[in-house]
Amino acid sequence: MQTDWNALPDEEFRAIFREWVDANCPAELRFMRKQRPTYEEVKDWYQALSKKGWLSPVWPVEYGGMGLNPAKHMIYVEEWARLGCPRIPDHGIGLTGPLLIQYGTEEQKAEFLPKILSGEHLWCQGYSEPNAGSDLASLRTSAVLEDGHFVVNGQKIWTTLAHCANWIFVLVRTDKEAKPQRGISVLLVDMTLPGVTVRPIANLRGEKDFCEVFFDNVKVPAHRLVGEVNQGWTLAKSVLGHERIFLGAPTRPEYALGRLEKLANARGAFEDPAFLSRYAKLRLDLYDLGSSFERFAKILRSGGELGSDVSMLKIVNTELYQRITEEMLMLAGEESRYNDDLETENGDVDAMNLFLDSRAPAIFGGSNEIQRNILAKAVLGLPG
Amino acid sequence: MPQLVMDDEDGELAMLRDSVAAFAESNPGPKTVRALRGNGRDMDTAQWAEMAEAGWLGLMLPEELGGAGLGIRHQAIISEALGRALIPSPMAKASVLSSLLLAAAPDSAERVRLAEGLIAGSAIVVPAIEANGHLVRLNGRREGNMIRIDGHIEFVEAAHSATDFVVLAEIDGKTLALSIPANAAGLSRADKEGVEGTPLSILVLEDCRVAPEKCLIENVEAKTVEKAIDLARLAASAELSGNASRAFDMAREYTINRVQFGKPIASFQVIQHRLVDLWTEAEMAASAVVNAIEFLEGDDEKAARLAVLAAKARASDAASLIARRAIHLYGAMGFTDESDIGLYLKRAINLGGMLGQAEQLRRQFVIEERAA
Numbered sequence: 001m002q003t004d005w006n007a008l009p010d011e012e013f014r015a016i017f018r019e020w021v022d023a024n025c026p027a028e029l030r031f032m033r034k035q036r037p038t039y040e041e042v043k044d045w046y047q048a049l050s051k052k053g054w055l056s057p058v059w060p061v062e063y064g065g066m067g068l069n070p071a072k073h074m075i076y077v078e079e080w081a082r083l084g085c086p087r088i089p090d091h092g093i094g095l096t097g098p099l100l101i102q103y104g105t106e107e108q109k110a111e112f113l114p115k116i117l118s119g120e121h122l123w124c125q126g127y128s129e130p131n132a133g134s135d136l137a138s139l140r141t142s143a144v145l146e147d148g149h150f151v152v153n154g155q156k157i158w159t160t161l162a163h164c165a166n167w168i169f170v171l172v173r174t175d176k177e178a179k180p181q182r183g184i185s186v187l188l189v190d191m192t193l194p195g196v197t198v199r200p201i202a203n204l205r206g207e208k209d210f211c212e213v214f215f216d217n218v219k220v221p222a223h224r225l226v227g228e229v230n231q232g233w234t235l236a237k238s239v240l241g242h243e244r245i246f247l248g249a250p251t252r253p254e255y256a257l258g259r260l261e262k263l264a265n266a267r268g269a270f271e272d273p274a275f276l277s278r279y280a281k282l283r284l285d286l287y288d289l290g291s292s293f294e295r296f297a298k299i300l301r302s303g304g305e306l307g308s309d310v311s312m313l314k315i316v317n318t319e320l321y322q323r324i325t326e327e328m329l330m331l332a333g334e335e336s337r338y339n340d341d342l343e344t345e346n347g348d349v350d351a352m353n354l355f356l357d358s359r360a361p362a363i364f365g366g367s368n369e370i371q372r373n374i375l376a377k378a379v380l381g382l383p384g
Numbered sequence: 385m386p387q388l389v390m391d392d393e394d395g396e397l398a399m400l401r402d403s404v405a406a407f408a409e410s411n412p413g414p415k416t417v418r419a420l421r422g423n424g425r426d427m428d429t430a431q432w433a434e435m436a437e438a439g440w441l442g443l444m445l446p447e448e449l450g451g452a453g454l455g456i457r458h459q460a461i462i463s464e465a466l467g468r469a470l471i472p473s474p475m476a477k478a479s480v481l482s483s484l485l486l487a488a489a490p491d492s493a494e495r496v497r498l499a500e501g502l503i504a505g506s507a508i509v510v511p512a513i514e515a516n517g518h519l520v521r522l523n524g525r526r527e528g529n530m531i532r533i534d535g536h537i538e539f540v541e542a543a544h545s546a547t548d549f550v551v552l553a554e555i556d557g558k559t560l561a562l563s564i565p566a567n568a569a570g571l572s573r574a575d576k577e578g579v580e581g582t583p584l585s586i587l588v589l590e591d592c593r594v595a596p597e598k599c600l601i602e603n604v605e606a607k608t609v610e611k612a613i614d615l616a617r618l619a620a621s622a623e624l625s626g627n628a629s630r631a632f633d634m635a636r637e638y639t640i641n642r643v644q645f646g647k648p649i650a651s652f653q654v655i656q657h658r659l660v661d662l663w664t665e666a667e668m669a670a671s672a673v674v675n676a677i678e679f680l681e682g683d684d685e686k687a688a689r690l691a692v693l694a695a696k697a698r699a700s701d702a703a704s705l706i707a708r709r710a711i712h713l714y715g716a717m718g719f720t721d722e723s724d725i726g727l728y729l730k731r732a733i734n735l736g737g738m739l740g741q742a743e744q745l746r747r748q749f750v751i752e753e754r755a756a
Contacts, residue, residue, distance in 0.1 A: 270754070280746035283753075287690075288698050291675035292668050295389060312664045369657070376656035380636060380663060384651025 006069045013072055017054075018079045024048050031084035033350060035357060036209040038164045039089045039122050046088050050117050056093045058243075063101060063109065064117050070242040070300035081251045089161055092116035092123035096169055099186070099239050103227040112167075112188070126156040126170035126189075126213060127236070133158075134370050136171075137180040137233060141215060143172035143187060148222050150174075150187055152195075152215040158364075162211035163200045166191050170215075175230050184232040188224040195219075204356045242306055245296050247365050248313020250289045256324040256358070257286055259349050260331070266344030269331055278327060285320050292316065308378035311371040318362040325355040386629045386666040388464050388622065388674050390457055397461045403438060404465030413470030414724040417731075420472065421581020426544040427474060429508070435473065436505025444615070445483045449499040456615060456680050460622035460673060467626025467735075470727060472580065474510065474542040476620040476738070478502075482509040484612035485550055485561060489600040494563050498548060498600075510546040512537045512587050513561075517740025517748075519609060522589060524553030524560065531555065531562065531594040533570075536586055539738075543573050543585035550600065551589075552609070561601040561609075562594050569593065579730045611685075614692040617739045618676055621692070624699035624735050625669045628706045631728040632666045635659060635710035638725075642715075655713065662706045669695075669702035686756070690749055697745040700736035707732050 005013055025045055029037075039046065049055040057076045059065025068076060097116055100109050115121040132139040141154025152172055162168065168189050175183030189196070195218035200208035227235050260279070269275040296310050328351045329336040341348035362368045376382045392398055416428050435441055440462050445451025452458075463475055482502060486509075489495045501507020514520055515538045522535035533553050540549075549564045549571075564571060570592030575583040601608075636659055639650035649655050676691035707729035711718035718725055736742065 276747060276750065277743065280743075280750045283750055284694055284697055284746045287694050287749075288668050288672045288675075291691075291694075292671040294675065295667075295671045309667070312660075312667060315660075316664060316668070372657045372660045373653070375660045375663070376653075380656075380659055382636075382650045382656050382659065383640060383648045384656075 005066055005072055010071065010075060014075045014079060017076060018083070020052065020054075021079060021083055021085060024052075025083060025085045029086045032086045033353060034207065035087065036161060036207075037086050037088075038161065039119065040164075042086050042088050043119070045086065046119050049088070050119060055088075055117055056097060059093075059097055059101060059113070063097070063113050065097075069303075073242070074245075074297055074300065077246060077249065081249070089122050089164065091125050091161070091165070092121060092167075094243065095125055095239055096123045096167075096188075098241075099169065099226060099235060102238070103186075103235050105223075107223070108188070108226065121167050122161075122165045124159050124162040124165035124168045124211075124213075126159055126162075126168045128158045129155060130157050134367055136236075137184070139171055139173060139184065141170065141172050142176070143174050143185060143220070145174075145222060149219040150222060150225070152187065152189065152218040152220055154215050156213040156215075157201075158210050159198075159213050160210045162191075162198050162213050163208065168196075168213065169226070171232055171236055174232075178230065181233040183230055184236070185229050186226040186232040186235050187220050188226060189215075189218065189220050193218050193220070204359055205353065242300055244306060244310050245293070245300065245313065248289075248293055248296070248310065248317050250286060250293060250317055250320075252358070252361065253286050253289070253317060253321040253324055256321055256328070256354050257282060259351070259354060260324055260328050262346055263328060263331055263342060263344060263349045263351065266346060266349075267331060275331070282320070282324050282327060285316075285323075289313070289316050289320060308374055311366075311374050311379075314365065315368045315371050318358075318368060321361060322358045325351070325358040329355050385633055386625075386663065386670045388460060388625065388670050388677075390461075390674055390677070397457065400458060400461045401465050404440075404462055404469065404471075407434065407438065408465075408469035408471060411471065413466075413472065414727050417470060417472050417580060417727050422577075424544070424575075424583060426582050426585075427472065427508075427542045429545050431471070432473060432508065432545075433505040435475075436503065440475075441479045441505060442483050442499065442503040444480060444487070445499055445503065446487050449486065449496065450503055451483065451487075451499070456618060457677050459615075459619050460677055463619045463622035464626035464629075464673075467623035467731070468630040470627070470630070470724070470731060472582070472731075474508075476616045476623065476735075478508055478510050478542055478546075480619040481511045481513075481612055481616035482550060484615050485511060485513075485600070485609070488604070488608045488612060489561065492597070492600065494598055495600055498563060501547070507547045508542060508545050509548045509550060509563075510540065510542050511550040512540045512543075513550060513552045513609060514613060514739070515539050517744055519552060519606060521552045521554040521559055524555040524562075526555060527593075529596050531560070531596065531599070533562070533564075533589045533592045533594060536588045538584075538586045540573075540585045540587050541578070541582070543575075543587060544583065549587065551587075552604070558603045559606070560599055561604045563598045563600055564589075564592065564594055579733050580727075610689075613739060614689060615680070617692050617696045618673070618680065620735050620739055621669075621673050621676065621695040621699040624696075624703040624732060625666070625673050627728055627732055627735070628666045628669050628699065628703040631703065631707045631710050631725065631732075632659075632662050634725055634728070635662060635706070635713050638710075638717075639713055649713075658709060658713070662709055665702040665705055669699040672698040686752075690753060693740075693745045693749040693752075696740065697742040697749070700732070700742040703732035704729070704736055 056065040057068045061067040143150040143152045174185040195216040197214040199212045341350045443454050447453040520537045546566045572588045574586045578584040672695040676695035679688035679691040
């Protein structure tokens, strides 16, 4: 009999979850420097979660998930971060799964969901294209139905972990005449099919965690369409529900500020009133971000739904992360020229690593300018 | 419209909010500000009496002193609404701070007299115990059973209308909290014009003689006074949060109505993004105030203290930033005296400078947090 986690008091659930995770997440995977480890690197942890039935916090119990409500899900995410567990390849759990659960056929759910949980299918998300980034609806990768197959041609880019994935869900254009948003569909594509080519792209940190994916006359069986044809835009937009709050969770700036404090202690920077003043501003911005995050978390805990206003957290969070890492380089002085971690008596500080990493979150998941556009229209009701 | 979001099961907070809004209908804040400024008046005592009648004064006094026994969240809702409507009053000091000082005092006839007067609006009790966010202790000495005080204290608001001041005096290494009637011999006042056009005074005490029964607290601990000041800071933060929220709304409305190049200027992306950033600041200020209220209602004194410092810093900066940017978005109109937006900026500066400026409070936060 599966436990009804939602029926447990929050603190009891937290204690149970924390105890097991702490005992089972391998020590060498904690607080990894890498934001996006591959499946091979975290396989044991993925499998341990899978066997325990805790791999997928939000999916309904009938599909093998924990069925957590948003309040319990927040505890899951908090404890995960607190214990420094590595991010697992989670596109299948976080995106494909919810998409299929909401819009997939019974056959699709039966075929794909168990294989996500077992780790047999590793998913990636084929959204952005070279000429369709912020303006995603202008995407041009085409899919033409011929003899029971969609023939897919085009290119995706910035596809995270595509080189480690074997399945991709792709936004494709199925109607070139309609308004851009009305001619898009979602296809599930086996990446081992002929005509699929993946080329990793090195990022600013020298890591290869995103890729280009090319489709050259790839024949995708028609039953791999999710939902109705030409309704893909609606599907794509609705995948993230309460999970949007996690884009605003202050985890990264919190970690970075801890590093900054460590470096500052080691360098005696708190004696410098100018530094103290700048540090205080960053510290309080982080503290206040926590208060704002809490406002939205409270809505979820009381069973409410998030509005578009939650986007503000993503902006504040990612811009603060950047400012903290910029301060770190300033404090480093000439050592800012090092690619290596900075040595201190209390351990190394990965200043350059964080500084470079902090460039990304303000861009991905809808750039901060796109977030501002959304807030301007949906929350402030501005004209135009 | 960003605002303090708190549980309000019985609708009490909404009622308070509505009652201030109704008050503002008949006493528009900008009108009062304009009427007061420049002519030496320090506050609108008739409105203060109305506030007393509405039950807003001495709200946090304990019930044994005739207070409503209401908490900081009720006070915050009133202060926020006053800030939104730009209603000028010495609420944070002459109601919140004086109430908390009286609450901390042991039972005495003077304490009861001041509390009753404060609630009724007949006594205007102005604490003059700090400047620049730091406690100011005047020099005291005993002479027979009288206490004689010397010294001065700056930045005292409502010093003309005050009926009584509360000051701190140091005698033999102990700090006393004393009540001094405004007409006491040896007490004088020098005025400077404040940013809003009402005077801020320097109280000068020269051989000012205080009778022993005017002593409210014999040996007051700094911690007790700091706690009272923190609650006043929270009230000022709520007022600033209301100010920020309304100034944002005004900027939004103005840019929606202002047409240039054949379009509302709020349809331009550059304006939209600026408005989003201002809205974000106002939201963060409101959340910071709510966070502090929740800690103040809890048991962790240190956490509450830090949360108050953060709230005051955030709300001060938000209010000032939003009003400054709003003036810019108004264009030349924003630079006129006729436009109310400038009054919001001046209030933001006035309250922002009171009880410790943002930069100072942020540094204090870090120093206290790191001292743990």
